[in-house]
Amino acid sequence: MAHWDAETAVVGLGAWGAAALWRLAARGVDVLGLERFTPGQAPGSSHGGSQLFRLACPEHPGLIPLAHRSRELWAELEDAGQTKLFVPSGGLLIGPEHGRVAGGTLRTAREYGVRVRTFTATALRIQYPRHVGLPRHHIGVWDPHAGLLRAEHAVRTTVTLARNAGARVHTDTRVTSVELVPGGVHLHTPHGLVKVRQVVLAVGARLPALLPGLPLDTVRTPVTWFRPLESDGDFELEGFPAFVRELDDGRVLWGSGLEGGHDVRLGLEDPGAAAKPVEPEDDDRSVTPDDWQDLARLLPAKVPGLRPLPARIAMGLRTRTPDGQFVVGRPGDDARVVVAAGGNAHGFAHAPAIGEALADLVQGEPTKVPLGFLSPDRFD
Ligand SMILES: Cc1cc2nc3c(=O)[nH]c(=O)nc-3n(C[C@H](O)[C@H](O)[C@H](O)COP(=O)(O)OP(=O)(O)OC[C@H]3O[C@@H](n4cnc5c(N)ncnc54)[C@H](O)[C@@H]3O)c2cc1C
Incomplete structure (x- = not known):
């Protein structure tokens, strides 16, 4: 046996x-x-x-x-571990009204009875002034149940x-x-x-x-931290909450404000050719300017007030399915x-x-x- x-x-x-x-x-x-x-x-x-x-x-x-x-089980983990894993900050989804991020969230919320709040582009500009360059056909959807997991x-x-x-x-x-x-x-x-x-x-x-x-592929997806300009330091999580923002060219900017003394965390998901597939066994996690330059160039027009060079970068792997x-x-x-x-x-x-x-x-x-x-x- x-x-x-x-x-x-x-x-x-x-x-x-x-x-x-x-x-x-x-x-x-x-x-x-x-x-x-x-x-x-x-x-x-x-x-x-x-x-x-x-x-x-x-x-x-x-x-x-x-x-x-998962929400119930995250709470159970926090209780069992006597620790804080979830920061209930809420989350903001921004993008075209008929797009996949804000539009998709709103459709899902309506269909499945999830309570959310919506903003027009004008209301977004007033409530969340860190986000600029918002076209009129973009909306914001606030998911009050959202938050950040450590x-x-x-x-x-x-x-x-x-x-x-x-x-x-x-x-x-x-x-x-x-x-x-x-x-x-x-x-x-x-x-x-x-x-x-x-x-x-x-x-x-x-x-x-x-x-x-299995038809999986993996792309490098950096997480990048930027420091606010000295004169423009108001990037606290409350005023610049966790967000996912779809742009008109299909790219998705995401991030969250200062929490627990860290820098502003940002990333750019590019659905097109810029996403670089890696071999599953490739262990190279080194970072080149290609990994952050597109994001850094975009920020002055979308989220101004940050230093032009990232303070830190961590390389992540995103495993995709068709x-x-x-x-x-x-x-x-x-x-x-x-x-x-x-x-x-x-x-x-x-x-x-x-x-x-x-x-x-x-x-x-x-x-x-x-x-x-x-x-x-x-x-x-
Ligand atoms: C930049 C970025 C941002 C993201 N943001 C979000 C977000 O905001 N919200 C969200 O819900 N999701 C997000 N995701 C997705 C999320 O991170 C992943 O879906 C999730 O972490 C997957 O976890 P996993 O355990 O499947 O994989 P992994 O975290 O990759 O874990 C796999 C583990 O297997 C180990 N391993 C691999 N090969 C072997 C081996 N041969 N033998 C033994 N061990 C091995 C590895 O060391 C690793 O610890 C993000 C992903 C990326 C890359």
């Missing part, structure tokens, strides 16, 4: 894997977490200081119940709670290959073989390297493997509910929130 090192392994302890580990351990499952780096410090996606949580998710209606469940702290807290609940965690352990064997899975690492009955692969951008076949939705489930209904990847630019907020769903899948139970729209087999 085969000897198993654990019932289940979770490979990758970013936001999603950490949450799965926590839920599995809390249910008494014999679970092992394997992380290539140190949780909360890994150069994947789950970092960048803070990440935006929204309730009115325009990306897919199926995400609204997921966001509701990214690295949240991952570390989740892994600590998983450990406290009995999970074994191996950091600095890279899984180099995944071998499906009768009745289980062999995980190859430089430290030796790990044999488990089931594996949850939550390795973000690196999923194609461990389990080829339809923009996550991938969560059992590929080919295989009893040995569950995958969770493709967080795109909105996966962090949903981490606890995705972790719970991963635990449900491992235990062969229906997920609390229906997740058929995230099936890995939808691309077949």
